[in-house]
Amino acid sequence: MTALRIDAGLAERLFEELRARTADPPGVTRAAYGEGEEIGHAIVRREAAVLGLDSAVDAAGNLYLTLAGRDPTLPGWIVGSHIDSVPHGGNFDGAAGVFAGLCAVEALITAGIRPRRAVTVMVTRAEESTWFPVSYPGSRAAFGRLPPETLELRRADTGRTLREHMAALGLRPEAVAAGEAFLTPERIHGFVELHIEQGPVLEAVGAPLGLVTGIAGSFRYRKARCLGRTGHSGAVPRGHRQDAVVALAELVVGLEAVWDALEAEGEAATITFGEVATDPALHAFSKVPGEVAFCLDVRSVSEACLDRIRDRLTALAGEIEARRGVRFDFGARTGSTPARLDPGLCGRLAAVADAASIAHLAMPSGAGHDTAVFAAAGVPAAMIFVRNQNGSHNPDEAMRIEDFAAGAEVLARLLADDSTRTG
Structure with a gap:
């Protein structure tokens, strides 16, 4: 466990590439089921291939990148977030959780730690409801729980339906409409999403991390x-x-x-x-x-x-x-619907942070997140907030890389908790 180190340089490189390739001054724009979101998914797939992760995509276009565990019969971990943004938004909202998952897995591999359970980095689609007037369509579709009529909702900028946008990317909206499920709760040990805090609380109290107790409906x-x-x-x-x-x-x-x-x-x-x-x-x-x-x-x-x-x-x-x-x-x-996050999993995250001497604060989330869908499906779910200096959904979004590394380290140490060294 002491050998676990987050590669902050890897994170900085990924954030900078994502910012440069999706820049839309004064911020970034990564439209759901659009070019910017596709660029983000491509970057993550490339990095996952370098790490040797298995790759899969479900009918709605959610991306799954998996490090196999020692025991394939066990339910696995899922970590991750979304990579779409609001128009002219900031570069860290959503993407921080995706890159934290990659960095945590990279740390396990580099340290020669093989997890007992599979670890999947998930990149969800269309979390930002500014594009389609519905909450969490990507993660709901992953569980086969997206109402079919949702596919007829139109994207705010193009006027084209969600069904049309999915089909244009070679996805399978007909399977989404039929309720095809890629994820089943009984095969998930737990879900953890790292995300920048979208308000001023952590900065005000001087804590780099927040552990989320519940998500607003x-x-x-x-x-x-x-x-x-x-x-x-x-x-x-x-x-x-x-x-x-x-x-x-x-x-x-x-x-x-x-x-x-x-x-x-x-x-x-x-x-x-x-x-x-x-x-x-x-x-x-x-x-x-x-x-x-x-x-x-x-x-x-x-x-x-x-x-x-x-x-x-x-x-x-x-x-x-x-x-x-x-x-x-x-x-x-x-x-x-409001979501109460799993007290046991939140407690484990707190214990991991305490053991690593990383300050943290228990707090609710006033904003919505895909984690709420996992909690509603009965999956033990938790969130890690990372301190952010300038709020969210704006071009001035900020995050110190050392705070990001602290959050990714807590995530990696949680995943390694029941693992063994391979070399």
Whole structure:
């Protein structure tokens, strides 16, 4: 175990190549089932071939790179993450988990440590729901649990369906629709995903790593509208207005008050209006706006908390409609279920980090991750967060290579825990 060393130079080389080949100033763009994601998969396949790993791809295009274990009858480990990004995003979100898996396996091989169980580095598809309006389509498809109608969802930039994008890459959307499963829970000993922290907590407390206790679920309205009546800004008195923007502003303020009350009770949640816009073809300086489009993203690690917010949202909207003569059309609702991660596996990671004198903090994840799909399938699942200085989903994403190496070392030592030296 003392011979295990993470090759930080390997990681730096991979991150730099990925950044250079998927650059889209001011950041990087790796669209789900698009060119950037394909480049990432190709880089990982090449490096896995150098390490002598077995390679497989499932019907949805998830990539599996496996180091055989001593006992093929045992359920194996899966480690990894996604490699797609948001448009003009940062280079580390997702990719850090993939490269950590490769670096951990490389450390085992270099140290002459042969794992008792197989270790698979998995690269999932389409984790970032900015491309297709659905959570975790790649990892859900791996378990045969992606609803067939999901294949008809259209990518935000191309307008082409998920089915079309899969077929264009030579994948098998018909098998995905039929529920073909590549992964079965009983053949997985555990799943661990390393990921950059997407907020400021670890940097603030001075810890390089976080061990995630749970992953937030969500409900989302991506195409919501508030509908009022357009009027002349100078001619319609206040009492006669049906101002859609003012009505939406009241809804925003009302939900902020809901959030205040939840925090006072110790409930963790986030409420975000990420897009708000009047129609540029119709709005004008001298018009009372009759329509405003918006989206709403609500997250919490507690299903009960999500239900409370949703109920209050419905009540608030009704009150505002009655008072202001407007109508809220929230459109289709999407979302995901909160996931509680495996306490035993999290405890093992903590013990490994303690033994290596690596500081860590137990914390929840407010963002969604493929790990939630594994947990929902009954697989023991855990996450390692790596400190990040500038948040996530932006070009300024940051991560110190020594922090990355610490996370990859914890991962490698977990995998080596029941292994033997081969030489």
